Amino acid sequence: MEAFALWTSDEAARASQGEAKVAWTASGVSIDSRAVQFGDLFIALRGPNFDGHKFVVDAFARGASAAMVDHLPEGVSPNANLLVVKDTFAGLNALGAAARQRCGARVVGVTGSVGKTGSKEMLRAILADQAATHASSGNLNNHWGVPLTLSRMPVDSHYAVIEMGMNHAGEIGPLSKLARPHVALITNIEPVHLESFANIEGIADAKAEIFEGMEQGGIAVLNRDNTLFERLRDAALARGLQVVDFGQHPQARTRLIKQVPNAGCSCVAAEVDGQAITYKIGAPGAHWVINSLGVLAAANAMGADLAQAGLALAGIKAPKGRGERQQRPWREGSIDIIDDSYNASPPSMRAAFAVLMMGKADKRGRRIAVLGDMLELGPDGEKLHAELAASVLEHGIDLVFAAGPLMRALFDVLPPEKRGRHAANSAELLEILRGQVKPGDTLLIKGSRGSKMNVIVDGLHTPAPAPRAASGW
Template sequence: MNETTPTTTPAPLWTARDAAAATGAASGGDAAWTATGVAIDSRKVAPGDLFIAIQGPNFDGHAFVGKALEAGAAAALVGHAPEEVPADAPLLTVGDTLAAMEALGRAGRARTRAKIVGVTGSVGKTGTKEALRHVLGAQGSVYATEGSLNNHWGVPLSLARLPAGAAYGVFELGMNHAGELGPLSRMVRPDVSVITTVEAAHLEFFASVEDIADAKAEIFEGTAPGGIAVLNRDNPHYGRLAAAARARGLRVWGFGTHADAEARLADFSLHATCSAVTAVIGGERLQYCLSLPGKHWVMNSLAVLLAARGLGADLATAARSLSTLQPVKGRGTRKRIHAAQGAFTLIDESYNASPAAMAATLEVVSRIDPGAGGRRIAALGDMRELGDRADALHAALAEPLKAAHVDTVYCSGPHMRALFDRLPPAMQGRWTETSAELAPVVAAEVKGGDVVLVKGSAGSRMGTVVELLSSLDTRREEDSNGKPTASPLLSARS
């Protein structure tokens, strides 16, 4: 008897009728379509998607409606019918497509019975979001924000993609100006809101770190009445955030080393590839293995478990799930590169950077021993949005680099010049204006046994360095334990 593998048909997400009712749209063409997804990028349209033609500062989605329909989109949400699109095309016509996407997102939120958690913070929000996706996914159907879709486009798009039958929803909320987080929170309406930490990030747009804390506290504006605010009890701005949460009638649960923290770190040991943690959460003592290294991940794990508890998930099961957590692309992934000059370890932290994140990553690097004859190398790109303090904050990285026993530092970007000039001559590799110029320099210098960290803000395009170093691999990719993985080499820019 021949057996065939059954194909999985995506579950319906929006019918033409429901989407029209949610957005107040006028229907055209086939009014009986069903969408299984929602997209705003025509290059990423999957068959069955509802394509929303957003008009941005550099493009107009209406120019790509025809392409989206050719790619298999079930329908398109438009402000007007593009000339090249057939008259009988399945279109939903509205006055403002962004406002309509927001309405679709609010309708998606209103119809679900999922328990919802919102995550923000100066550092660690994407990793925490992915960790919550992982631990909650072991206990029920979970939907989480893809990538970093955390702004005024990404949040309503993510809500519009929320399956009605999901048990849990995890949403990342981002901002770099005051007044941005509140509207996003009011759309998401989280039952639990997590602020990972408040640090010196986005200083270009804020007069002080206290102002950043106030902007982060906007997440409480949409948090459900009687909901839970999960806060870093060790952060200097905890009191400010807790007061803002309580003023809105929320319960405050702290995490950290503080004696009064609801999730208290009792003991931990850090290793090159993992951490062992003992914590007391809600009075329950837990011991668990965390598959990601670094004290910053130990702290984030406390927030994850506290949020899971607030959503009603089983705490012990959630803790066990942390032993299989994988790093997010561009945020700590490791690859063993078998190059012609010898094998070296590549740590990809190319997606984001801030002074706090740099310090946390360097602490992890300090625990990784190079191979025979190898060195610790750091290839660093600019940290963005630091305002008038940018040069000083970049130069201050010299001490953490020394403490991590980094042998050679390569830098790109105007602000990284301040760091390069502060380094002792023995640590100075090379400074270049751009990452494109730096990539071949690092690739030419790396040798067998090296541990190479690549880190910078996404805008500094340090993914270019990761790509070139990855291309040196003469064998299939391996994970940090030397075991072959099924994933292809990283090829996309971060």
């Protein structure tokens, strides 16, 4: 196989039990024709509202070197670079399994109710600083994302970091069996996706499915501060796994000694398996600190150098939509925006409120929470929104602007002086904010992805025109 080729036609055909009549090589794998890179193998998946076979022509036009299909698509030559399989989703999974089998990488799986993507990015940074590392891109953590991530894994990878998410029970188990992790990190268990579970214990059991596919002698890295720790520990031990815990608990093997929060970073002193370590995380917030403990415990379990791992954390920045901080010109001054618009849950809301209040505020400015609905919370949704009021008051947030029917429950229980405005949706709230935001303000923008709070992040660039002074004779 040529050095640049991720897959040859023969290898892909053997892995998927498909047929390739024309020889080809692929340097990448894609399931979205809009994101195809030159040299990719495009896999024509079928979903509830789309059929990838309709986009094979587009994929070739964008530079795809081949396409995996279950029939000859309209407009495609029979002599094109095709890999014909019985089922393209099964073919994607087969490629992922074959890539995992042929690669000697040590694999860490990451899951949890909140913090899994940030933890995955910290692990990526730590491990890539020490050896060739492959990791999930963005939020590719579901039944399509995990096999896609594995299918893209170069054969010479030394480490692999695979994020696994779920909305229902029974979803993580198959992903774990595909990825076969040596180490599994569960960041925490919180009341997220409650509409699909009877209780939080059900969420813990669904996350514990990550243990199902782990390699013999595997290591489970668990948050000792979490109320479901013992349940997860027992599930790991029942499968013959080793357990490594982390947190503020005095008996945790990876233990927080001290943290010093700052507006742009966090300074941390910790102990990992008896070894003292001090480091800086280039992202603010206590939740980043606790997650970093789990990351260091997992990196240590993967065999990484601990001191070098601590140094790598200084380069971590909160990603777009997950706490990224931006400064934008605003009339005669500027405003600060904390973009936490990708997702939201009650614990992540409270963590974000703490970040909003960090740092020195502009003397003219206000700390403003711009909040959208937290989704998938089940019948207690309104109650969980209203309960955020205590945290708003505790952190001294100046104003709350809210969008969506669920966030109305919070807005209505706030003291009048804390209420900005409520709107039906994010687009309406954007127009309100354009007239209300002042230079010097700091805005936290947060909500579940379905609340579309990114509309406000993307649109809050230009203030509404200042009111014209009345003219007279």
